[in-house]
Amino acid sequence: MLRRLATALPLIGALALVGCASDGGGIQSQKMAAIKSRGNLICGVDGKLPGFSFVAPDGSYSGLDVDFCKATAAALLGDPAKVTYRDLSSSERFAALGSGEVDLLSRNTTMTLSRDAPGGNALAFAPTTFYDGQAVMVPASSGIQSLKDVAGKPICVETGTSTELNLADRMRELNAAYTPLKFQSGDQTYAAYLQGRCVAVTSDRSQLAAKRTGFPNPAGHILLPDVLSKEPLNPATVNSDPAWADAVRWVVYSLIEAEEIGITAANIDAKLAEAEANKNLAQLRRFFGVEGDLGKQLGLPADFVVKAVKAVGNYGEVFERNVGTGSPLKLERGVNQQWRQGGLMYSPPFL
């Protein structure tokens, strides 16, 4: 029922936009015009997930999802601080986006066909900012090395999630018997695990890593290498405003591209000066908007890449700061590595 409602709302939102004039100099985007006239970007986040979006005691937000809100605000408005955050639960997120309550949804949302399709939730997904997957956590002292070793033992699972199904599928593939202990809330699930009732607990890799930071002894728990499902997490906008979706898409790509060509928040000023001085660095000049009109084609300022990278750094910096090995989550880059390093982060050319 709620899902149907969430499907209907973007359509209503789209109808409401039909027939409105645009002032974007050829770029037809009601949303971007609205954000510019409002002077800030409204970004839907989770707000309770360390590493992705988390509210500090002083009310400031931080995390990987939050950084993409900041980068987008910097690219469009020139200031990463011009963001209003809305904490959304997983059931209200699509309705909030569809009704226009938030401009951008950057809330660890898995891209799926039904969420993308016009006949489904009708979202427009930006590129994946984090490749997640269902994983299994065990106490380091248990000696369990892979999912096969869990056979015959109890595993804690939260009910009402696709995790149950993924776990059952994989254990059947391995032909391993197991006992799923199901709890209604995440808190109960992790409490039972910490009490030692289950030898393992399963959820999304990033969720497990985030929850682990709150354990009495985070170092005493390890994530098994097995990946039980694909969960690509992408920022999203609505289908009805393709120009806005394109702008967000290329802001995300700009951070990935920046990492690939070695531009960081620290060296961007030097690189920019170098590009301005040297006419032979054509690729870099286009990327920074020193020449060409890439930004204008998107309805963004010519130097949107410079603004975005200055605000949050390149993709690698964003990852390391929030969820990487130096952060409390201690996640390896894994498939989130650049394509040249064998990962999946790959930006199309800025041409």
Added chain:
Amino acid sequence: MTSRAEDPPWWRNRRLLPWLVQGVAALVVAVVVAFLLSNLLINLTARGLLLSWSWLGNPAGFDISETLLPFDASLPYWRALLAGLVNTLRVVLAGLVGATVLGTLVGTASFSSNGLLKRLARIYVELIRNIPLLLQLVFWYFVVFLALPKGSAAIQLPGVVLAQSGLFLGSPELVNGVWRAPLSFTVEFGALLTGLVVYSAAFIAEVVRGGVASVARGQWEAASSLGFSSLQTLRRIVMPQALRVIVPGLNSQYISLAKNSSLAVACGYSDLYSVAETTLNQSGRAVEVVLILLGSYLVIDLLISALMNGLNGLVQLKER
């Protein structure tokens, strides 16, 4: 000229009028119900949510931690729901027996001549019935049962092992760090059963106390003057009379216990509600699953009610 008294006009007809009023009322109710039903049907059809039951035959795809009926993920949804229902019935039946025994003991203890016993019974009732059941279940599960030692440190008696994973009877053996036995009860079942029994017994004790108190003091005195011991008095004289008051009160306590068993999900027991929740999430058939849930609990409670009404008929005074 005298004329035969004519029938009064229809609006003053004392025989017709009541029928007319009842008829109109029934018609209005029927129209309202029909309107609501057709509205529901139209809206469900428009959203593609029209009741369909064929999905019950699709493979469930998820596992259930403990079942009396054999179950695995390749079996259809209806088998999963049935396994959940059997799990619910299992804890409800055990709970009814346990709560009745404990409740009766505590209820009669409050009439004991032993002051300490009497005081303890009152403290028990007041403590337990004033704390929400959900909190008690969480307490029993996380604080009491999960604190049991595990693995080889478990409490071991000949033929019996009590470990963090459960109670094992028969000839328990430790295989690869996991206890196995021909007959076993998990701690999830144990915590839920304990919670339900302890909670319901407090209310049943009050019902029993009320029943016993309803028997006149003179009955006790008369029995004791005839040389009955106090236990004999209770069994032969007081209880048969008290049961007339107790049984109707017990009925609603039993029904509450059956409904409260749906809190099982708080301590990880796979009852009907827990299985239904997973089924709902995976099949997306929310309306049907909720209807199945409503129907199942209704049938369980009506059955308990019918049995208790039968019992009530037996214990009432036979007037001839």
